[in-house]
Structures are given as C-alpha cells and as structure tokens.
Amino acid sequence: MEKTKPEKSLEKAAHGMADTMLAVIDKLAGKESDIKLSFEDLTLDLGMFKATLNGSIVLDIVYSKEAKT
C-alpha cells in the first residue's frame, strides 16, 4: 500500500530521531553511561483514550568497551 505524504514525513522524522539517539548512545557506549527519561504527569491524547505517564525509563549502556589508544 502506498504511503501518504504525512506518513512519509512522520517516518522520516522518526528515523532522524532514532539516528540521533543511536549516535548519542554510540558516543556513550563503553563508558557505562545511562540515559534516563523521566515522565511527570505527561498526558497524551491517543485518539481513542487519554493516558497519563508517571515514572522513568533507564537505558543502561554497557554493551562495548572503549578502545585503548
């Protein structure tokens, strides 16, 4: 099925965000860093229902060792 123009632009934006996130994670890799996303009364309207998010997501980055030069 052919994608509409807004769908394409959304997909492009999502790819851009993912690439940036990946690049930041890559920079932090091997430094035993973490990225924490904390949500405080984040209210989203998802069309069929509304959702409020509270809490946090932690990404622990320990998947590689930094090369020694």
Added chain:
Amino acid sequence: MSLADILGQMLLSGKVTVSTNNVESIEIRAANKKIDVNAVNKTIVKEALKASRTGGNQGLLKSLDAVRNNLDMLRGVAEELSDAGVTVTLSYKGDLVATLGSEAKPKLSSVVTGTKAIEINNPIKLIELGL
C-alpha cells in the same frame, strides 16, 4: 497528519526530563499547544547535535551544505508547527533562546532564516549551544 499536528494534538501537558549519568540534560514541558525544550546541560546537547550531523571533519563546503540542510529542515518543521498552531520554545538554563511556530515574531532574524516561523530571541546563547 504531520509531526507538528501530532505534537499539538497528542501531547497535552506534562514534563519529560532526559538525564545522562544522573545529570539532568534536557527538560521538556508541554501545555496548551506550547512545548518548551530547556537545555540544562549543554554538553549532551552539543554531543547530540554533533552526532546528528553526518561525518566527522568535513571540508568547508560540505559543512556549509550541512548547515543549509539543517536550516531547511528546521524551517520546514517551524512552518508546520505554525500551521498547526503549535509553539516550540528552546531555552538554555531557563533563558529563552529561540521560538518556533505560531507564536514566533521574528524581527531581523527572518532575513537569515527565510521564514516568519522562527524567532531568534537570544543569538549569543544560540551560538553557545552550537546550533
């Protein structure tokens, strides 16, 4: 539906904080179709911006090309935000740096950006952030 429409319609209110190694880097607050992105720690913002630009050390022409492409993308996003009635403000440590979207009221900066949807409120802080 554009990304701006989604931001305006889906993100109703609240706050998201992005931290690295327990150090707060970015705070995002949303309310009434206004989204404030406040950089608290410029190091991670600079790293993210550097990472989003392709390649490492490039020639001057390629660097200028990258700046032009980033500005084109930013202009497109700002105009979509404006059409959707959404305002995104960029701040550094609580000081307003730039406004994108419907509440942007540019003076001279529209000559540089080529759009009325981007207002540069504090050029010095903008350079400090490396944008």
